[in-house]
Amino acid sequence: MLKTNEPTRTPVQRASRRSPLTVAVIVACILLLSLNLRAPLNGVGPLIEQIRVYTGLSSSLVGLLTTLPLLAFAFFSPFAPRLAQLWGLERVLFLSLVILTIGVALRFIPAIPFLFLGTAILGLAITAGNVLLPGFIKRDFPRQASLLTGIYTTVMSIGAALASGTSVPLSRWLGWNGALAFWALPAAIAALLWLTRIRDANKPELTETPSVPFGLLLRSPLVWKVTLFMGLQSLLYYVTISWLPALLHDKGLSATDAGLMLSLLQLMALPAGFIVPIIAARYADQRALVVIIVAPAALAFIGFATTTGSWLLLCSILLGLSLGGCLTLALLFFILRTTTTPTAASLSGLAQSLGYLLAAIGPTLFGALHDLTNGWLVPLYTLFGISIVLLLAGLGAGRNRSVESTLQ
Secondary structure: OOOOOOOOOHHHHHHOOOEEEEEEEHHHHHHHHHHHHOOOHHHHHHHHHHHHHHHHOOHHHHHHHHHHHHHHHHHHHHHHHHHHHHHOOHHHHHHHHHHHHHHHOOOOOOOOHHHHHHHHHHHHHHHHHHHHHHHHHHHHHHHHHHHHHHHHHHHHHHHHHHHHHHHHHHHHHHHHHHHHOOHHHHHHHHHHHHHHHHOOOOOHHHHHHHOOOHHHOOOHHHHHHHHHHHHHHHHHHHHHHHHHHHHHOOOOOOHHHHHHHHHHHHHHHHHHHHHHHHHHOOOOOOOHHHHHHHHHHHHHHHHHHOOOOOOOHHHHHHHHHHHHHHHHHHHHHHHHOOOOOHHHHHHHHHHHHHHHHHHHHHHHHHHHHHHOOOOHHHHHHHHHHHHHHHHHHHHHHHOOOOHHOOOO
């Protein structure tokens, strides 16, 4: 039986005593951290061809530039809640931004070892934000958790779109390595702002309650469905940002236009990421919403496989809307399917660990399928099949139940 004891001082009581300035600083910290959770990863896709030419790496090995962070997400996610218990949420998130700055900056060195080393380090750093930010929001803004989740995922998409759209122009000025390293600047700015939270914040409430053992969570079928939904939507997203520019280039677009198309896809995630949590919070059951946001992705992959020209624009719009909504809903499930902060943090850690382990195979597998078949049809139809499984997992995760109730 699951037992978690919330602290005597409730999150609502703590939030009511904060000054408006303190609230503004905390929200700014959340938004700046969010901006850095996708941008260092999304700058790679539009530069893949430049990196391949410079380094001589195969498609499969270049795919590792996306796979390595996902493996870091998978293997480090279980430890993030524990570190937060030991050191506090604010300290762990601040340190993650410092490490992120270092990892991104290492990619400025135009050598294969530093390219992969920096990528692995930034993956470890981003993991902390991925896992701990939902619990941080649930702890500090319990009444506005859905709204803030939508806002921070929207800012993540903005960062992703900026990285995708500016990578090629920046590479003309700074080189491909300089374009990748550019994103150390916003990471450093975010770290400076989080430094104020370390100085001012009290010991987080999350450290006063025990985390929920992963072994116990794994007994819940609901946890597995949430995890599968998290993993498959991540797989589709990271395959898209890694390989869509190359696919579009093969269909006749220039490298710049392909990067801009990926940027448009990211921008289309903004309205979906903002609207989905507002709708989801109004209903106890999200299964209908799952159908609405997953179906466009399935249609988009069929479209990329069978169409050319202006139809590719429509497919990019559909896929962007779908992936933006899927990400937000996946993160919301950590909050909506739990009743306590420790359970939300533990579910986030477990689902992201196993989910990103699943997602990690995506970019490399997609690149291998492309090399093996010398085309895009088989990889794209594979993504269509995965989107159907994503739909089924979402239907299970969207039912009005809590993890705690399934473990009674």
